[in-house]
Amino acid sequence: MNNYINFSSSIFFIMLGLAIPLSIAASSVLIGLICVCWIFDGKWSNKLKEIKSNNWIISIILLIFLYLIGMLWGDSHENAPGTFQALALFLMFIVLNTSSYSNKTLKLGALMFLLSTLFSAIIATLINFDLLLPLHNYTSIISDPNNSIYKNAIDQKPAFTNYNYHGILLSFSCLIYIFLIAKRKEWKTIFLILFFLICFFNIFNEAGRTGQLISILTLMIYSIYSFKKNIFSGIAILGFLMISIYYLFQYSDVFKKRVIYTSNALKNELFHSGKMEREKHSKYVRLEMIKETLSLIKEKPILGYGTGSFPSIFKEKKKYITSLRGEITTPHNTYLFIWFEIGIIGLIIFLSILFYQIRSLIKLKYGFHRILLPILYGVAICFDAYMFSFITALLYIYLFTIYKNFDFIDKR
Numbered sequence: 001m002n003n004y005i006n007f008s009s010s011i012f013f014i015m016l017g018l019a020i021p022l023s024i025a026a027s028s029v030l031i032g033l034i035c036v037c038w039i040f041d042g043k044w045s046n047k048l049k050e051i052k053s054n055n056w057i058i059s060i061i062l063l064i065f066l067y068l069i070g071m072l073w074g075d076s077h078e079n080a081p082g083t084f085q086a087l088a089l090f091l092m093f094i095v096l097n098t099s100s101y102s103n104k105t106l107k108l109g110a111l112m113f114l115l116s117t118l119f120s121a122i123i124a125t126l127i128n129f130d131l132l133l134p135l136h137n138y139t140s141i142i143s144d145p146n147n148s149i150y151k152n153a154i155d156q157k158p159a160f161t162n163y164n165y166h167g168i169l170l171s172f173s174c175l176i177y178i179f180l181i182a183k184r185k186e187w188k189t190i191f192l193i194l195f196f197l198i199c200f201f202n203i204f205n206e207a208g209r210t211g212q213l214i215s216i217l218t219l220m221i222y223s224i225y226s227f228k229k230n231i232f233s234g235i236a237i238l239g240f241l242m243i244s245i246y247y248l249f250q251y252s253d254v255f256k257k258r259v260i261y262t263s264n265a266l267k268n269e270l271f272h273s274g275k276m277e278r279e280k281h282s283k284y285v286r287l288e289m290i291k292e293t294l295s296l297i298k299e300k301p302i303l304g305y306g307t308g309s310f311p312s313i314f315k316e317k318k319k320y321i322t323s324l325r326g327e328i329t330t331p332h333n334t335y336l337f338i339w340f341e342i343g344i345i346g347l348i349i350f351l352s353i354l355f356y357q358i359r360s361l362i363k364l365k366y367g368f369h370r371i372l373l374p375i376l377y378g379v380a381i382c383f384d385a386y387m388f389s390f391i392t393a394l395l396y397i398y399l400f401t402i403y404k405n406f407d408f409i410d411k412r
Helices: 002-019 024-041 044-052 055-072 080-097 103-128 163-183 189-203 209-229 231-251 253-271 278-283 285-297 310-317 319-325 334-362 367-380 390-405
Strands: none
Touching: 002 024, 002 103, 024 080, 024 390, 044 055, 055 080, 055 334, 080 390, 103 163, 103 189, 103 390, 163 189, 163 209, 163 367, 163 390, 189 209, 189 231, 209 231, 209 253, 209 367, 231 253, 285 310, 285 334, 310 334, 334 367, 334 390, 367 390
């Protein structure tokens, strides 16, 4: 019976790697099936032992507990159901990392994820070059333009998800490709480089700046890392990055517009003192959101405003921003979002999750390569509450499970 359950869970895990970049519905179903297998598998003493031996799991449990008792303070908890729905996904950290997946299962899961992101990159490229219509023209099952994740897209024709999420998915697939390229010295490497290039250039043909930043940081880190081992490899990576950025700025209108937009926003913030004109608020509203969120945090830094409080409190006290942006559910920064709702204690607990995850990964073989996952994800969540968004949270949970549990065995 247990063998059948383990086999089923492994199949669902592999399929999840395929589903994450393509379908929220399919991913949700597979998560449910994996949880059912986890419950019927039993082995509770082993699972409890695994939980106790991982400080990052204990930190996750403490974070969820703090959000629960965060319902006891504050006057507004309107968004609490959405917050707890997002937190429920955090439990998949525990489910997946106490399921004892084999090396083969983890490897196939990573392969399915890479194939799925590669497929989405190819489809998005065809759409962006007008060789294929946006998928909602064929069926709303795959890609619904009325769904909230497609609203406010800038110069974007989304494939399976919106440009921000797609860019992040591709940037972390690029991270895996670079690691595999650095590790291999075989003829197969040429295919890895080709697949990397398809994903890399697609990121910069879409408007999501977070994915672009993560890709650039990945190449910069690996160029510095390569300098220590092989100066020519380091020069090649850095040269590729510089040439790519120059080429993309010259020939990618989307990338050029986003660079100019960001540059102007930062110049305005650094060199224009006082309140901006009302018209400028709508252009640089994200920076204003962060500033105003910090000003509200200063009023209640220890405990915050309570679970699910951000949308209503921000709307009430910062009406001039919501009038320009519409409904605002997060400050577009995971760290500030947590600090705002459950205070500095919650922020420290969340940071401890990343800290303990990094510490657990660095002890493993190829530790340097492994820790780049939580480090770069920690950078990504500076630019939105991605840890509370289904696709991007599940992406990290899934890849962390692979990075944490895969046992590299060199055949050379």
